Amino acid sequence: MLTTNPQLTADKKLRHLLTTEGLPKAIIENILDTADQFVSVGDRDVKKVPLLRGKSVFNLFFENSTRTRTTFEIAAKRLSADVINLNIGASSTNKGESLIDTIDNLAAMDADLFVVRHAQSGAAHLIAQHVNRVRPNIAVINAGDGRHAHPTQGLLDMYTIRHYKKSFHNLSVAIVGDILHSRVARSGIHALTTLGCPDVRVIGPKTLIPTECARMGVSVHHDMKRGIEGCDVVMMLRLQNERMEGPLLPSAQEFYKSYGLTAEKLARAKPDAIVMHPGPMNRGVEIESTIADGRQAVILPQVTFGIAVRMAVMSMVSGGTVDHAGGVA
Amino acid sequence: MQLDAEKLIDMLAEKIGTPVADTVIIGIHTGGAWVAARLSAKLGVAQVGTLAVTLHRDDFARRGLHPQKKATDIGFAVEGSHILLVDDVLQSGRTIRAALNELFDFGRPASVKLAVLIDRGGRELPILADYVAMTMPLEATQSLELTDENDVLRFEIREQ
Numbered sequence: 352m353l354t355t356n357p358q359l360t361a362d363k364k365l366r367h368l369l370t371t372e373g374l375p376k377a378i379i380e381n382i383l384d385t386a387d388q389f390v391s392v393g394d395r396d397v398k399k400v401p402l403l404r405g406k407s408v409f410n411l412f413f414e415n416s417t418r419t420r421t422t423f424e425i426a427a428k429r430l431s432a433d434v435i436n437l438n439i440g441a442s443s444t445n446k447g448e449s450l451i452d453t454i455d456n457l458a459a460m461d462a463d464l465f466v467v468r469h470a471q472s473g474a475a476h477l478i479a480q481h482v483n484r485v486r487p488n489i490a491v492i493n494a495g496d497g498r499h500a501h502p503t504q505g506l507l508d509m510y511t512i513r514h515y516k517k518s519f520h521n522l523s524v525a526i527v528g529d530i531l532h533s534r535v536a537r538s539g540i541h542a543l544t545t546l547g548c549p550d551v552r553v554i555g556p557k558t559l560i561p562t563e564c565a566r567m568g569v570s571v572h573h574d575m576k577r578g579i580e581g582c583d584v585v586m587m588l589r590l591q592n593e594r595m596e597g598p599l600l601p602s603a604q605e606f607y608k609s610y611g612l613t614a615e616k617l618a619r620a621k622p623d624a625i626v627m628h629p630g631p632m633n634r635g636v637e638i639e640s641t642i643a644d645g646r647q648a649v650i651l652p653q654v655t656f657g658i659a660v661r662m663a664v665m666s667m668v669s670g671g672t673v674d675h676a677g678g679v680a
Numbered sequence: 681m682q683l684d685a686e687k688l689i690d691m692l693a694e695k696i697g698t699p700v701a702d703t704v705i706i707g708i709h710t711g712g713a714w715v716a717a718r719l720s721a722k723l724g725v726a727q728v729g730t731l732a733v734t735l736h737r738d739d740f741a742r743r744g745l746h747p748q749k750k751a752t753d754i755g756f757a758v759e760g761s762h763i764l765l766v767d768d769v770l771q772s773g774r775t776i777r778a779a780l781n782e783l784f785d786f787g788r789p790a791s792v793k794l795a796v797l798i799d800r801g802g803r804e805l806p807i808l809a810d811y812v813a814m815t816m817p818l819e820a821t822q823s824l825e826l827t828d829e830n831d832v833l834r835f836e837i838r839e840q
Binding site: 364385387388389391392395396397399400401402666667670 | 732734735736740741743744745751752759781784785786787
């Protein structure tokens, strides 16, 4: 589908962040290590560092998402950037302007960084290729494109897993729910396999598991009780009602019965397994309320780590045109 | 060429003398943190922290981030404390500028004094140390690096 990889520079540095697919292991680890430095910024008296001072970050949301937009906005502000939020779904495209025209106009306003969310798969990729041609100083971060990718969510999930489990080498990770419509699942799977996770399982009804899963190096389970057996990490996905076309599911109640994370099903995972969810949660549809609030849930830490990971990505695509080595005393 | 840094630390401790009550020591990663740990024992100062200046460096636009696991770790209140800021080498002064900015993100200290083992000259900012163990002007082409080998600190001077 996507042939070139414009997210790396010629010398393999992060230029844009578009997808975790094909992102080198060294860069993923670099992002997670860099995020480590940013986690504690939220605890300081002054919750700000000056790395992106004087830079303009444009949040281009062609598809609504208050939560993701807010976390990018907080991340940019903690880096001292100026943030401009645009809900483009509600403005210029309705007047018939093309995507590239919109981008050119915003680039003419001296943008430094575009954070792009779009309902169409490949939109961020298209914008990145365009700015590479016309505005080589602008970086692009994909904040979710259609069913394709949501790389910062995938990376914050990796950060969360590494935080609690230290290493990926002996881990069993189960991803449960609507895999078919989930860019979060796709981004997570690519990152997990790159980081050397030996056992990734996807669990869901046949109608919600895409055929490409086998090719992605994961095992497919339709029986959740069996699929979750002995795993270290349970990543629940949101049931994406708004992306459902046609009757892929009998009902939410039916889904909960088979694939909702209940105490009974979770008991089959390891006793110290962590429970993750990208939010927003549908309690009683994907996850039992007491599990969502339980001791194994790390759903709120995911949100906190997400800001640090987005700070890391923003600063890595923004700084450093010369080299990344050496120091100055 | 090598230099015995342990001896320089003794000299520095002597110059500092008896610190005022409620002094805390903060060392700048990486070399400064090693020196700070040793100074704390010699000066009898119990509270020691470390400072990473990565997030305040002024060469970010040119060089980008330096990914590293060393982080600022200050386990006490900066607000109102007397701080002895420690680094191994003072050259351009840019690290100290960044360190002060980082420090002030945690609160407003009552005072900050700067102690370094070697002042090698080459200042680019109006910054002076309060305590210097040794002044040794070096050419910009020479590198001066503190190394920790089996828990013994040495300076390496190299022509680049």
